[in-house]
Amino acid sequence: MPSTPLIAYDRVGKSFAGGSSVQRVIAVDDVSLEVAEGEFLTVVGGSGSGKTTLLRLANRLIDADFGRITVEGEDVAATDPVRLRRRIGYVFQSGGLFPHISVAANIGITPKLLGWPPPEISARVNELLELVRLDRREHRDRLPQELSGGQRQRVGVARALAAKPRIVLMDEPFGALDPLTRDALGDDYRALHKKLGLTTVMITHDMTEALLLADRIAVMRAGKLLALGTAAELSNSDDPYVLELLRTPRRQAERLNALLPGHGAA
Amino acid sequence: MSMFSDPRWGEALGHLPDYLGNHVRVSVAALALGLLVSLPLAILARNRPVMRTTLLGLASIVQTVPGLALLALFYPLLLALASLTLAWFGFGFSAFGFLPAVLALALYSMLPVLRNTITGLDGIDPAILEAAQGVGMTPRQSLFTVELPLALPVIMAGIRTAAVWVIGTATLSTPIGQTSLGNYIFAGLQTQNWVFVLFGCLAAAVLALAVDQLLALIENGIRNRRVWRAGLGGIGIAALIAATLVPSVARAPSSYIVGAKTFAEQYVLSALIAQRLRAAGLSASSREGLGSNVIFDALASGDIDVYVDYSGTLWLNQFHHSDIKPREELISELKTTLAKQGITLFGELGFENAYALVMPRQRAEALGIRSIADLAAHAATLSIAGDYEFFSRPEWASLQKAYGLSFRAQRQMQPDFMYAAVASGEVDVIAGYTSDGLIAKYDLVVLDDPSHAIPPYDAVLLLAPKRAGDGALQAALKPLLGKIDITTMREANLRAGGGDAAASPDAVARWLWQKIDKP
Numbered sequence: 117m118p119s120t121p122l123i124a125y126d127r128v129g130k131s132f133a134g135g136s137s138v139q140r141v142i143a144v145d146d147v148s149l150e151v152a153e154g155e156f157l158t159v160v161g162g163s164g165s166g167k168t169t170l171l172r173l174a175n176r177l178i179d180a181d182f183g184r185i186t187v188e189g190e191d192v193a194a195t196d197p198v199r200l201r202r203r204i205g206y207v208f209q210s211g212g213l214f215p216h217i218s219v220a221a222n223i224g225i226t227p228k229l230l231g232w233p234p235p236e237i238s239a240r241v242n243e244l245l246e247l248v249r250l251d252r253r254e255h256r257d258r259l260p261q262e263l264s265g266g267q268r269q270r271v272g273v274a275r276a277l278a279a280k281p282r283i284v285l286m287d288e289p290f291g292a293l294d295p296l297t298r299d300a301l302g303d304d305y306r307a308l309h310k311k312l313g314l315t316t317v318m319i320t321h322d323m324t325e326a327l328l329l330a331d332r333i334a335v336m337r338a339g340k341l342l343a344l345g346t347a348a349e350l351s352n353s354d355d356p357y358v359l360e361l362l363r364t365p366r367r368q369a370e371r372l373n374a375l376l377p378g379h380g381a382a
Numbered sequence: 383m384s385m386f387s388d389p390r391w392g393e394a395l396g397h398l399p400d401y402l403g404n405h406v407r408v409s410v411a412a413l414a415l416g417l418l419v420s421l422p423l424a425i426l427a428r429n430r431p432v433m434r435t436t437l438l439g440l441a442s443i444v445q446t447v448p449g450l451a452l453l454a455l456f457y458p459l460l461l462a463l464a465s466l467t468l469a470w471f472g473f474g475f476s477a478f479g480f481l482p483a484v485l486a487l488a489l490y491s492m493l494p495v496l497r498n499t500i501t502g503l504d505g506i507d508p509a510i511l512e513a514a515q516g517v518g519m520t521p522r523q524s525l526f527t528v529e530l531p532l533a534l535p536v537i538m539a540g541i542r543t544a545a546v547w548v549i550g551t552a553t554l555s556t557p558i559g560q561t562s563l564g565n566y567i568f569a570g571l572q573t574q575n576w577v578f579v580l581f582g583c584l585a586a587a588v589l590a591l592a593v594d595q596l597l598a599l600i601e602n603g604i605r606n607r608r609v610w611r612a613g614l615g616g617i618g619i620a621a622l623i624a625a626t627l628v629p630s631v632a633r634a635p636s637s638y639i640v641g642a643k644t645f646a647e648q649y650v651l652s653a654l655i656a657q658r659l660r661a662a663g664l665s666a667s668s669r670e671g672l673g674s675n676v677i678f679d680a681l682a683s684g685d686i687d688v689y690v691d692y693s694g695t696l697w698l699n700q701f702h703h704s705d706i707k708p709r710e711e712l713i714s715e716l717k718t719t720l721a722k723q724g725i726t727l728f729g730e731l732g733f734e735n736a737y738a739l740v741m742p743r744q745r746a747e748a749l750g751i752r753s754i755a756d757l758a759a760h761a762a763t764l765s766i767a768g769d770y771e772f773f774s775r776p777e778w779a780s781l782q783k784a785y786g787l788s789f790r791a792q793r794q795m796q797p798d799f800m801y802a803a804v805a806s807g808e809v810d811v812i813a814g815y816t817s818d819g820l821i822a823k824y825d826l827v828v829l830d831d832p833s834h835a836i837p838p839y840d841a842v843l844l845l846a847p848k849r850a851g852d853g854a855l856q857a858a859l860k861p862l863l864g865k866i867d868i869t870t871m872r873e874a875n876l877r878a879g880g881g882d883a884a885a886s887p888d889a890v891a892r893w894l895w896q897k898i899d900k901p
Binding site: 201202212216225 | 509510512513514515516517518519520523528531532
């Protein structure tokens, strides 16, 4: 693992007012976690495990109750949240594209907020369309609703990368896509991550995706960080929940190997 | 086809630049003011539940106040405010016409704009708001570049509703002195000029539709990112405003404004006064259809220059006297009281428009009734009808006291129908108006009032304080004094209710002048 952590959570806690009950719901419970520069970390866990909250604490879409979070060595609590968000890429679950402006305007939004000159933004948009493998002429001036789900998510990735961030946070970015598209997008993003030297934290509920893309996987349950490590490290875990999570991809891999002989094992 | 060859269409068309221009100006100003207030309020209130509920509640309450009442309420309110600013800061303003109309209509326009702006902003997908935050927008950037553009279709729908309401309700600003397309409707209803009524309604409807469609074009253009459509709509609205501004800017303002209340006799007399002023080389225009509560204050504050009122009305309603005095004494006392406010009671026209008990001539003769005193003996077997206010007016109390009147039954009726009702025997006696032309038409007789229970209602010319020493004006009006007797006025009123081309106030006024202009 590389040395300096780019994102560090130090005993972080966050709770919300409960919907119906008087008690507060604890979303993140005393979590410490370091993400190294250049690392691809996936966070897995069931719904309500606190994984989305954990992600949002990093760019202050949510503020922590306890503990300390540093990004690029700076305490986020002491950083202006708007400036912080402009230097961290964020890919939203359903794309989160602005429906009233074109693909190009969506991609160029953060550079525009940062005050880049328009020709520079335009050149950057073209560069990014190429990077996420969208045809420039065909897609540049379209509205988001005219695109397919996969294309929209590619635009979402391009928008997150527009202002050349070092860190990209992804909230179940490919969850709503069909398996083929999801696979292609995952691979493409992984390549970008490597090519651009990004540090990525991606949330997913799909263990297979988590294992295939990540350098390390963090497993969350009921607000706690249950396990953290590479795929191999996780497979040595003695936690029943972690083993349960690993059982599905393992069984699938075995069955697929049996069903598709002759293509060589993984 | 013959319907459209009616010359009154031409006359109506002649008024259009003035009425339409004023209508557009007051509507646009009200709508602009309404938007200027409601849009920021809605944006402020959307995340503040208490403020939001309060605002929407207040706007709904305003909406339940009938338009006419809301407009009428603003007049005394502003009048009081104007006298306050005059006392405290040394300047006053005109509480007449434009200002109260704009304020009342702006208030009226607020509900749809507030409601739709709040609803539109509320309806935005929370994921989009989060994305706006996530890409690094400040709350202000999120509001202006994401939330407002996305809520715009709903907001525009609210603005369109408000525009149609304001344009429709602006027709009711005529009684508080704001010229509008309502002038056609008020004048038409009072003088049975259905061409005017129809013309006014059509013009207001066409204007409302046109503005609505232009706003729809803007909305559609913004929604579908078609700049030329939004631009076309904007140009359309701007052209409409410019077109209605140009003629009024180009036209010289008239120096004398003649007021008229809301009934036919007043329309005829104000037309007559305006004609006499023009004949004397003065420029004059009429401000018609003014509510009786508004017209006196409008004269006192100089918003109009001259109008005809009735001595009894001033005595009872304006100065709240409860005693009734003989004619000469009442007039001279009124003169003194009015002079204290600087108003000149220039003189009497020669006829009276008083309440009077009226019955068919044949019936009265058969029963041997000549006066109210004779009537009192038969009253127990007879029925009486009056207009909506008569039985709660001091005249009725005074009549009952003076003659011990007690009728078998009493009914309230629309004034237009009373005369026909008494002529056909449906009721036996009515409380009519002495100058009404229908008295002669149905061969009715006005019963004498030997005890002078009903105060005299002499038609008198009142001049605004600033015209007190205006020799030219007074010379032009002098020939009217004492010249219009009750028979002539009744015939003029009958003609004005004729419902044909010869019944326009101008035509009747010309006839009236020919009749009285004899050495």
